[in-house]
Amino acid sequence: MLKKIFLAASLFLSVNAFAQECVVEGIVLDSKTGEVMPFVNIALTGGKTGTISDINGEFKLIVPENMTGKDLSFSSVGYSPLTFKVSELSGGHKEIKMEPHDLKISEVVITDKSAAGRKVLKNVLENFSKNYVSCDFAYAGEYKSTVTKNGKTRNSVYSFNAYDSEGYVSKESSHAFESLNYKFQSTKRDFKVNDFETGINYFDLTSSFDIMRYELNVMNAYNLEDFDFTIKSETPENYVIAFTCLNPKVINTGALCPEKYYGEISVRKDKNVVTTADYTLEVKNFSESALSLSDKNLKNNAVIKCKVSYAEKNGKFSLSSVSADIDVKDSVKGNYTISDKITVESVNYKVPGKISGKVFYSR
Secondary structure (H helix, E strand, O other), X not given: XXXXXHHHHHHHHHHHHHHOOEEEEEEEEEOOOOOEOOOXXXXXXXXXXXXXOOOOOEEEEEEOXXXXXXXXXEEXXXXXOEEEEHHHHOOOEEEEEEOEOOOOOOOOOOOOOOHHHHHHHHHHHHOHHHHEXXXXXXXXXXXXXXXXXXXXXXXXXXXXXXXXXXXXXOOOHHHHHHHEEEEEEEEEEOOOOOHHHOOOOOHHHHXXXXXXXXXXXXXXXXXXXXXXXXXXXXXXXXXXXXXXEOOOOHHHHOOOOEEEEEEEEEEEOOOOEEEEEEEEXXXXXXXXXXOOOOXXXXXXXXXXXXXXXXXXXXXXXXXXXXXXXXXXXXXXXXXXXXXXXXXXXXXXXXXXXXXXXXEOXXX
């Protein structure tokens, strides 16, 4: 009887050990010269899980337990592709040697200095639904707003509960605000307002600067070709990618009258996720209601500087904070600035508390 129990326990442990996720890591080298090969495509067959080698040829990929039986392919322009079983590469630091092959005369290779950065961000987007909250979720936190105009500064602080009925899945900008509902629980102000004015704030506008949640910006697979990318720096953990929009339009900035759009994005290598984004958007005919709205009668220009960060909660990433400093030059109404920050303190996508409609705090 004891022997049977021992065999059953051994079998259970063996099955679970086999089913666990595994880590594949190593370095990619040119088989002829021994030189390291950066930005080699590394992908599991039958799925979207993959990565690329860094500028030192190093790579690391966590293979989900349901894909440990798949093949892992390595490919790069000018080299013969290689394919291995995941089991062949798991455990230890492996050397992958790729064989260069002569290109035929009919083959044309175009060198694009933006290709490396574009490839990193494309990889993030291919892993998007796996890494970010892909269902409805609730979150709570603090919203601070400071408006300075005519030498006067008004400060307000709100605590809020919010509910996003779509999560990080549908990014159609025309319905973005429809899926976000929130309620202010309390507020503190250093100025007096009428009850009618109580609901005036820029929470919607500031929320829209979350570039992973909303469409029409640099983090959209259809827009990547509209940008110039440079890998500004790299560590074993992260890439920092600088970007500039080559021809700003509403489809690649989200603003109806954009003039300039540029910034930096940090990508965490092991998870293929954006952790921070720091960018500037310069627009004409700025509307406080939304960037996608504009009024030609508005004689103003605005420089919007945004900082967005993301954090992992229970295995999924979502917004951690978003801040915006908006400097408006208005020849009619006078110049003014808006400084907003939303800080997320808790996230719940297991049993989210639903909120219907945008309910403003009322005294």
